[in-house]
Amino acid sequence: MIVEINKEISTHLENKNNFNNIINNNSISISNNEEITLKKIILKAKYLDSIYEFEKELNIYKKLSEILPSTLKTRVQKKINELEIKLKSTINNEGFYFNSHDSNYILPGGFQLSKIIYQNLSSYQKDGIKWIYSIFHENKSGCILADDKELDKEIQVNLKC
Numbered sequence: 001m002i003v004e005i006n007k008e009i010s011t012h013l014e015n016k017n018n019f020n021n022i023i024n025n026n027s028i029s030i031s032n033n034e035e036i037t038l039k040k041i042i043l044k045a046k047y048l049d050s051i052y053e054f055e056k057e058l059n060i061y062k063k064l065s066e067i068l069p070s071t072l073k074t075r076v077q078k079k080i081n082e083l084e085i086k087l088k089s090t091i092n093n094e095g096f097y098f099n100s101h102d103s104n105y106i107l108p109g110g111f112q113l114s115k116i117i118y119q120n121l122s123s124y125q126k127d128g129i130k131w132i133y134s135i136f137h138e139n140k141s142g143c144i145l146a147d148d149k150e151l152d153k154e155i156q157v158n159l160k161c
Contacts, residue, residue, distance in 0.1 A: 038064075051110040052097050054090065058083040094126050109137040 041060060048057040058080060065076045090097045096105035096118065105118040111133045113121075121129070128145055135143040 051108070052106045053108045054083050054086045054097070055108070058087065094123060095130050096126070107133050107137075109133065111137070 041064065045057050045060045045064075048054075048060070061076055061080050061083065065073055065080065068076060086097060090108075093105060096107055096113070098105055098115075099112075103115040104112040105115065106112045107130060111129075113129070118126075132143060132145060
């Protein structure tokens with residue numbers, strides 16, 4: 001469904017005459033620069049979807065729904081609804097998205113854990129992995145994971161390395 005919506009929007013953008021007809025029928029005009037900008041926005045949303053950055057992708061589609069013609073708003077709204085469901089799922093899984101196709105738990109940015117490893121981690125270990133990965137994902141230089149007790153930090157460090 002997500003791919004279909006992206007393809008449909010891209011198809012409309014690639015076929016300038018068809019796209020301009022849709023725009024003109026909705027009393028909206030679009031310049032070549034705006035068309036190029038819309039194409040870039042769609043590509044950015046597709047990229048964010050591929051790395052599981054659902055919140056950022058959702059923001060893009062919400063902004064698009066405000067400017068696209070009414071003929072496309074329904075499909076964009078379906079995409080928005082799908083992304084909101086994915087975000088709720090991510091919240092329910094302590095920040096990880098469960099991909100049922102390959103049974104992996106995935107953090108925004110694309111870091112994946114197998115279902116077996118994920119299910120054997122304590123919540124504090126999942127928090128440690130999320131924190132270590134956020135340092136990496138934000139291109140920060142490094143971090144130290146430490147505590148007072150022996151709380152299985154090895155698995156968090158090994159997963160990161």
